[in-house]
Amino acid sequence: MNVRSSFIVGVAAFIAAAASLSCYERAQSFQPVAYGAQPWNPPLGWDPEPPCVVGYYVAIDTCSGCSTPISYALCDGISFSQCVCGGPFWPGAICPQTFACSTNDFPPFGWIEFTDYAGPGWAGLHSSANADAGH
Amino acid sequence: MSRTSLAILIASSGLLVVSAARAQSKDKASAESAEQPSQEATQPIESAEQTSQGPTPPIALPTRQTISPTPVNPWFVRPPFVLTAGAASDWKLTIYGFAEADGMRDSTRSFNDGLNSNVIAYPLTQAGRNPRFQATIRNSRLGFRAQAPEFGGIRSSGVLEFDLFGNQPSINSGGGSPGVASGPGATTEAAYFNNAAFRVRHAYVKIEDDIVNVVAGQTYYLLGWQNYFFGASCGFLGLPNELFNRTVQLRLSHTFESNPVNFEIAAGAFRPVQRDSGVPDAQGGARLAINHWKGITTPGSGGTDALAASIGVSGMARSFKVDPYAPLPGPPIPLIGWALAVNALVPIIPARDGTDRGNALTLTGEFVTGTGDADQYTGMTAGATMPNVYPLPVDTPVNAFGAAVPQTTGAAPLVGTPYTPDVDPGLVAFDSNGVLHTINWQTFIVGLQYYLPPTGRIFVSGNYSQGKSNNIAGLYHPISPRQPWVNALGVFQSSRYVDGNIFFDVTPAVRTGLSYQRVDQKLADDTNVHNNRFEITFLYFL
Numbered sequence: 323m324n325v326r327s328s329f330i331v332g333v334a335a336f337i338a339a340a341a342s343l344s345c346y347e348r349a350q351s352f353q354p355v356a357y358g359a360q361p362w363n364p365p366l367g368w369d370p371e372p373p374c375v376v377g378y379y380v381a382i383d384t385c386s387g388c389s390t391p392i393s394y395a396l397c398d399g400i401s402f403s404q405c406v407c408g409g410p411f412w413p414g415a416i417c418p419q420t421f422a423c424s425t426n427d428f429p430p431f432g433w434i435e436f437t438d439y440a441g442p443g444w445a446g447l448h449s450s451a452n453a454d455a456g457h
Numbered sequence: 458m459s460r461t462s463l464a465i466l467i468a469s470s471g472l473l474v475v476s477a478a479r480a481q482s483k484d485k486a487s488a489e490s491a492e493q494p495s496q497e498a499t500q501p502i503e504s505a506e507q508t509s510q511g512p513t514p515p516i517a518l519p520t521r522q523t524i525s526p527t528p529v530n531p532w533f534v535r536p537p538f539v540l541t542a543g544a545a546s547d548w549k550l551t552i553y554g555f556a557e558a559d560g561m562r563d564s565t566r567s568f569n570d571g572l573n574s575n576v577i578a579y580p581l582t583q584a585g586r587n588p589r590f591q592a593t594i595r596n597s598r599l600g601f602r603a604q605a606p607e608f609g610g611i612r613s614s615g616v617l618e619f620d621l622f623g624n625q626p627s628i629n630s631g632g633g634s635p636g637v638a639s640g641p642g643a644t645t646e647a648a649y650f651n652n653a654a655f656r657v658r659h660a661y662v663k664i665e666d667d668i669v670n671v672v673a674g675q676t677y678y679l680l681g682w683q684n685y686f687f688g689a690s691c692g693f694l695g696l697p698n699e700l701f702n703r704t705v706q707l708r709l710s711h712t713f714e715s716n717p718v719n720f721e722i723a724a725g726a727f728r729p730v731q732r733d734s735g736v737p738d739a740q741g742g743a744r745l746a747i748n749h750w751k752g753i754t755t756p757g758s759g760g761t762d763a764l765a766a767s768i769g770v771s772g773m774a775r776s777f778k779v780d781p782y783a784p785l786p787g788p789p790i791p792l793i794g795w796a797l798a799v800n801a802l803v804p805i806i807p808a809r810d811g812t813d814r815g816n817a818l819t820l821t822g823e824f825v826t827g828t829g830d831a832d833q834y835t836g837m838t839a840g841a842t843m844p845n846v847y848p849l850p851v852d853t854p855v856n857a858f859g860a861a862v863p864q865t866t867g868a869a870p871l872v873g874t875p876y877t878p879d880v881d882p883g884l885v886a887f888d889s890n891g892v893l894h895t896i897n898w899q900t901f902i903v904g905l906q907y908y909l910p911p912t913g914r915i916f917v918s919g920n921y922s923q924g925k926s927n928n929i930a931g932l933y934h935p936i937s938p939r940q941p942w943v944n945a946l947g948v949f950q951s952s953r954y955v956d957g958n959i960f961f962d963v964t965p966a967v968r969t970g971l972s973y974q975r976v977d978q979k980l981a982d983d984t985n986v987h988n989n990r991f992e993i994t995f996l997y998f999l
Contacts, residue, residue: 353790353892355783376891377784377847399782399891432784 355398356430360386362395362405367442374402378436379429381418381445392418392427392445397436406430420446529813530912533761535965538999547606554599554618554999555759559691561992562590568988570595570650571622571693572954574837574924577978577986579946585986595621595653596693599999612665616676623654658703672708672725679708679723679740680833681823682769686800687756688821688904689918690956691972691994694757695835697954698900698924700798700825702833704728706740719746719765727773730832731880733789734776742771742798752804752819753811753908755918758960758970759996762811769800777829777895780879782844782887790893792885794829814913821904829895831883834924838883840948840981841896841929844876886932894932900924902954914962925951933981945981952978970994 352361355376362385370380374397382405385393390408398404408427417423418435429435440447528534542548561570566584567577570593578584600618626643642649661674677683681700688696695701708725724741746765755761773796778789806818831837885895902922909915930950933943956974963969974990 351892353781354788355781355891356787359788375847376782396783400889430784431786 355396355404356406356433358409358430359396359404359406362386362403364395364402365443368402369441370402370436370439372438373400374436375399377432377434379418379433380436380439380443381421381429382443383445384443390424390426392421392423394429394433395443396430396433418445528811529809530815531812532912532914533812533814533962533965535998543606545606549604551602551604552600552999553602555597556594556997556999557596557598557758558592558594558995559596559992560590560592561990562588564588564987564989568990569628571836572697572974572976572988572990573693573695573835574697574839574952576840576947576949576980577976577988579980580984580986591650593650593653595650597621598658600659610666613663615662616659616674618657618659619655620658621653621655623656625649625654668711670710670712672706672710675703675705677703678727678773678833679706679725679742680771680773680796680830681798681825682742682744682767682771682800684756685744685764685767686769686802686821686823687754688902688920689755689757689906689916689958689960690904690920690974691758691958691960691970691992692956692974692990696902696920696922696956697952697976698834698922699902700823700833701835717748719748720744721746730775730794730829730884731777731779733780733879734778736776738773738775740771740773742769744769744771750804751808751810752802752806753808753814753817753906753913754802754819754821755906755916755960758994759968759998761814763808763813764802766804766807767800767802770798771800772797773827773830773833775829777880777885779885779893780877782847782876782891782893792829792893792895794827794884794895796825796827796830796833798823798825800824814908814916815910817908817913819906821906822902824901826899828897829884831896831898832881834898834900838881839896839926839929839950840944841883841886841933842944843878843880843882843885844887845878847876886929888932889934894928896926896932897928898924898926916960918956918958918960920954920956922954923952930981930983946984948981949978949986950981952976966998968994968996968998970996 354360362382376397376399378397379394380402382393382395385395385405385407388405388407392408394406394408395402396404396406408423409430410426411423411428412431415428415431416435417428419437421427538552540550540552542550559570565578566587566589568575568589570591580586598618598620600616602614602616604614605612626649628642628644628646628649657675659674659676661672661676664671664673678700683700683702687694687699687701690696705728706725708723710721710723712719712721721744722742723744724739726737727740729736729738744767746767748765750766751763752766753761754764773794775794777792777794779792781787781790801820801822803820803822804817805820806816808814808817825833827833831839831841883896885893887893900923902920904918904920906916906918909917929948930945933945933948954974954976956972958970958972960968960970970993972990972992972994974992975987976990977985977987979985
């Protein structure tokens, strides 16, 4: 390879690198806060107060793709915008209030229940409604 | 700033063409002059026998030029300290370095002895409205370069180089400001400056043969082809907005050599900026040198020599895997950091060798764009910090010190629970939605150095640099109650730097210099701050 062709190859490599790097997404729009977490849109009327802090969950009745009876909406620091299926027991795990967790219904490790909400979307509300209907 | 940078690059290209014409005419004149025969070595070999003034920088790549056996101005020739061993005296140890004393006065209490890219104190604070004077020898340097005889076509050498910027406890902050933590420091000023600690700069082995050169160990980053394109300044490198740093690496390179030009390619694996990323950083580059068109250049305040006109491109790619700002374990957040750099060294008024300094004028320039690359600039975090605790709920009662008052009802929040970021500050940041971003930077620096006739013992230099981040202000907005770690008053979103320097070589081994340096910064809350520094320096080259 002579000098001229080397230079051309170098410039081409530089341009290719610049073009490919410019295609990178600077930050992923979705960054899960727990293993297995996925985007979650709260149901109509969802309005926990006060604003949540990262590390809190609310037990919910639906999270896409979950087969467990209980799922968990997770607060990312702004809102409950992610959800995760129930998981296995871990030492110190506490089942959400009013629930009886089966072996794969526990919240993610280290997360704490946000106890001040019992409105639309809360799994306990769904359970209570079913109980009232005689199911 | 992009337009400005582009204009400067275009202007530099124009100078390149004009200067090339001048170089050719000067070469022709030299060839016709019986008094000044051009007998330079055309192969740029890093040689222990080189006789340039100043420390022999242990730059692995690119290599320094050898000095002509018939120097234009023998006054500048200073023999190196070389110890030899073996029957053929072919085991060599070169001792190099310099003793340096500096005094600097600043208009604010924002900096230690090196400006680098630190944050200027907020105006109207104690640190922001009062001056500071410092005296230091910490930039002194000592190096050893060992060279073994060639075995089986393999040439090997090793370098150990140190300065006195070693890790030391912090000293008092000078009154404090939002950008400078207030406190007495962990040691005294006297101990800090008088008992300066040793620090390794370079420690590497270099193996060369006709096919490939290998460098393993700590030396300059490849990004920016350091240190070939550094400008001249009394200020401690790296200057603000200038690529300047070193780390452990494994680098491979090859130079395609010819009489008129050399073309060098290099690539390597570098210590990752975040070890939890699990993979090394990657850097690569190409550099073209025009061998017979040389300019006098001084990287920093020492090591003056004649280097070939050159243009270099280089790039970096790296991975981040940052722990989420959430209870752990959690999936690390993957991000990509990268940088691209273009550098040029243009001998506007060229020279024949490292001693041909009178009336030599050289331009250096660098343009860099990237993200998650702040560590490539010396000490540059721009004040960007990561959270160290989980946030307080909006309605959490706090005491007089801002700490959460324990709650008696409800679940215990994560208040006060430490969050330990597994990445150095200044590279990535969470926005107010909890999304992690790499911090973008775009910088350029240009420098001119002119060696006054007739001999060049007196020379002047000036440098100008700019740096700007287009997303850091949004990441560190001052009105952000969900980011309790944010200190927008201590984060800068852009900075400008300008300096002017005059140097005088008292003897071939002694150099003095005077310098004015000004730094302007725009903080994340749009406040403009600045610092003026006057510096005097004395160097003795070993």
